[in-house]
Amino acid sequence: MLRSEIIGVGSYVPDRVLTNFDMEKFLDTSDEWIRKRTGIEQRRWAALGQCTSDLALEASQEALKSAGVAVADIDMIIFATLTPDHFFPGTGCFLQEKLGVPGIASLDIRQQCTGFIYGLSIADHFIRCGTYKKILLVGSEVHSSGLDRTTRGRDVTVLFGDGAGAVVLSAKEVSDSDRESFVLGCHLHADGRGAKELWIPAPGSALGRPDRIDHEVLNEGLHYPHMNGKKVFIAAVTKMAESLTACLREHGVTVDDVDRFFFHQANLRINDAVAEQLKIPAEKVFNTIQKFGNTTAATIPLGMHEALKAGELKKGMLVALAAFGSGYTWGSSLLRY
C-alpha cells in the first residue's frame, strides 16, 4: 500500500530574542505573570522586512537538505499560516517563487494552530492516492508585526512568537505496517461556534462597512487578534485530550506504546493538563514554548526539529501529535517517524 513518510524536517527562528523582561519595558506585564500563566520565558521576533515566506524559505531549505531531496523533485507545497505575506495570493506562491520551482501545485490552508495537522492530512491523502510523490509542508508565522502592544492586547501579545517549521513527505510502498516509518493517520475536527473566541475581525468582507480597513477599525484595534482566553484554554485541554484518545484507540495503541508526543505550544499549562488527563509521563512530551512562545502553525514541525537536534526524536519512534486553535479547529495524528 502507498503511504507517506516524513523524510526531512527543518525549522527557522529569527535571531532577535525577546525575553519577558524585554516585554515589561513596553507592555503592562511582568515576567512573573507570563511565566506562571503560560510557561513562556522568551520568543523570537522577525527583523523588519523579514516576512512569513522568508522564514518558511529557511525552514524549507533545511527540510529539503535533511531529506536529501532536490527542490526540483517537490510536486506540491502546502503552506499553513495565519499571518500571510499579503491578504492574497496565498503565501505558498511567494515561497514557491523564492524556492524557484514554478509550475508545481501550491495550496495555502487557514487552520491556524491546527494548520500543521490539517496540512499533514492533506499531504498524506494526495500521496496515498498516488497524485504526488513528494510534498513540502510548511508552517510559518510572523506575528510580531500584528500584535496589540497596549494593555488591551497584552493577553495575546505575550503569547505569540515568530518562527517556521517544515517537513518533506515522500511516497513509499509499505508492507509491514507495524514497523515501517509512515503517517498512520490524522484526525481532523472543527467547530465554528467558537470562531469568534480567537480571531482577527478585520480586514474582512463581514465588517459591514464601505471599506475593509478604515480609521475606526484601527482605533478599535479590530485588526489585532482578540481572544477569550479562559474559554479557549478549557476547549483546548478538552478537545486535544479527546482527539488524542480517539486517535490512539483507532490505531490500537496506548500511551505506553508512543515514544514522543508533540503538542501545539499555546500554553504549558494546557499541555501539562492534557498529559495529566491521559497519564502521559512528562518526559515523553516535547515542549518548546519556553523558548519560542506560540508560533501557531509552526509549533509542531519546529518542535520536531528541535527534538531531532537534541537526539530526542529518532527514526522508528512512534509519534503522536495534537493541536487546538482558532476556528475552533483541532486534531491529532499518529505516525512512525
Ligand code: UT7
Ligand atoms: O494557540 C491557540 C490557542 N490559544 C490558547 O490556547 C490560549 C488559551 N488561553 C490562555 O493561555 C490563558 O487564558 C491566558 C494565558 C491567555 C490568560 O491566562 P488566565 O489565567 O486565563 O488569565 P485571565 O485572562 O483570567 O487574566 C487574569 C488577569 C486579568 O486581570 P484581572 O481582571 O484579574 O485584574 C488580566 O487583565 O491577568 C491580567 N492579564 C495580564 N496581566 C499581566 C492578562 N494578560 C496579562 C499579561 N500580563 N500579559
